[in-house]
Amino acid sequence: MKTIMRPFELIVRMAGFEDKPQRIISDFSKLDFDYVPEKLVHRDGPMQQLFSILKSSIEDSTNQRVAVTGSVGTGKSSLSKRFCLDFREWASGKGQRVEFVIVNCRSRNTPSSVLLKILEKFQPGFPDRGFSTTEMLEILRKHLTKGNVHLLIVLDEVNVMVKKSGSDLLYCLSRFDDERVTDSKHSLSLIMISQQPVNEFLDAATLSTLKRTNQIVLDKYSRPELGDITRQRAELAFHPGTVDDEIIEFIADISSEFGDARFAIELLENAGRMANDEGQESVNPENVRAAKAMTYSVVTESKLASLGLQKQLVLLGISRMMRKRAFATTGEAEKSYAVACEEFDQKARGHTQFWEYLRTLGDMGLIGLGTSGKGMVGKTSIITLPDIPCRVLEDKLLQVMVKE
Ligand SMILES: Nc1ncnc2c1ncn2[C@@H]1O[C@H](COP(=O)(O)OP(=O)(O)O)[C@@H](O)[C@H]1O
Ligand SMILES: [Mg+2]
Known part of the structure; x- marks a missing residue:
């Protein structure tokens, strides 16, 4: 008797794939980096600290500020998101409206791009140009007043924005509505997240708007x-x-x-x-x-730390560029190195020196260096990252780089 194959099975057989049933992992979405469990393990203390600080934002409509710092993987981003979700629910039980916006300041590192993301929450499709930051803040104020909204703004990796654009926006947001006279029930509070301690990147004026007790440090x-x-x-x-x-x-x-x-x-x-x-x-x-x-296998923090800033920048450029690629040319690497230098306010070194850096990184086993194979033009040198996921490499690098 002839068996009838369903088309998908047919394709799978033809391609030589073996579609094994998943007998070990039952739910991949629970392993995603942006998945936040209902309950964070061993973080009751910081959770309670956040609550104590931010509850007055709705009880007395005051604007609060809090900083959450700690190294990679200590749960800063998850803690803030879990807090916002739970706090919104708690407030709604008290008949108060809490909204939150989480902004990643690595991708939005200017005041207007941050404000745009916040305004889009209240006004989807808000135009991305044509308004000054003062005007944008004014519009935001109207939304909060009109809806009696208590807004929590989470600025994740906030040090990247401060490094790029200064702390003006933080200062404005901290002083938002300080001289308010109406009796509107609204507030705007800031949760600032960074790996680096706040006193290392905030200027004195902004730092003074942040009480000592409002600095939560997450230990490893x-x-x-x-x-x-x-x-x-x-x-x-x-x-x-x-x-x-x-x-x-x-x-x-x-x-x-x-x-x-x-x-x-x-x-x-x-x-x-x-x-x-x-x-x-x-x-x-x-x-x-x-x-x-x-x-x-090859990346240890101490090894990365020992590289010094210039070689770290070379490696940072490479790891960013290669997120979606198996190979890259040295020319491309040099360009992305230049971009990384700009971000860290460093002058990019010349071509010969750049080659020296590549060779050292190759010798240390941090990158693979080879010449192009068939199908590529000329004798281009190519770079590979043998067994390190780029994201891991980038995280580890940034961790040692900001400590300098
Ligand atoms: N206390 C915790 N309980 C459960 N999962 C956690 C906890 N802390 C961190 N995680 C998980 O570890 C990963 C990294 O956490 P994340 O908040 O991104 O760290 P950070 O922002 O400090 O680098 C995420 O998948 C997160 O869900
Ligand atoms: Mg994070």
Whole structure:
């Protein structure tokens, strides 16, 4: 008897793919970086701190400011988002309207692009030019007054905006409505997030609008804390019985070197994928070892820190450019290095010196250097990043670079 194949199966067979059923991971969306669990593990303290500071924004309609700092993967972005969601719900129970806008200041690093994002919340399609920042603030004020809105603005990676455009916007937002006379029930509060401590990048005037008690520092996670975070994620995203306690402990142990929850979750996900690809019933230690090798084999923080600013800029340029690419030419790398220099207010060094940097990075195993193969014009030199996800490399670099 002839079997009838459905078209998809046919395509899969023809292409030689094997579409294995997913027996290990049950819900990939719970492993996404922008997924925020209902409850953050071991962050009750900072959550309560945020609440104590920001509740007066709705109780007395006062504008509050708070800074959240800590290194990569300490939960700054997730904490702020979880707080905004929970706070909005709490306020709504009290008959108050809370809205929030989260702005990533790495991609929006000028006052007008930040304000535009905020205004779009109240006025979708707000024109992206033609208004000064003063006018934009005035329009925002009208929206808040009219709707009795308590607005929380989260400025994530705020130091990038300050570095690029100064702290004028922060100052204006901190002083927003200070001389208000109407009895409108609205407020505008700021949650500023950065890896770098605020006193290292804010000017004295802006810093003075921020009380000492309003500076929340998130410590790196300890080994047991990372274990609990990993366990929570395994329960959310994996089929029951596929991740033993021993595996959780192992992941916690490896990631405690960095205290970085993102790293722990990434290890868990990669180990789970490998276990499934191997047709296993559960994750085993070999999967975790392989996942670790895949993630961080050559990049250690101390190695990156020892490079010095110029070589760090070269590597930063390369890692950004290669996010979506397997290979790049040295010419392209030189261009992206120049862009990185501009961002850090550094003068780009000349061509010969740039080549020296590339060679050193190659010798250290941080990049691969080779000549182009068939199909490429001439003898172009090409660059590869063998086994480091660009995003991980970029994060680690930025962490050591801002500390200088
Ligand atoms: N306390 C926590 N409980 C559960 N997951 C966490 C916790 N802290 C961080 N995570 C997870 O770790 C990852 C990195 O957190 P993130 O907030 O992006 O860190 P940061 O902004 O400090 O770099 C995210 O996937 C986040 O969901
Ligand atoms: Mg973050």
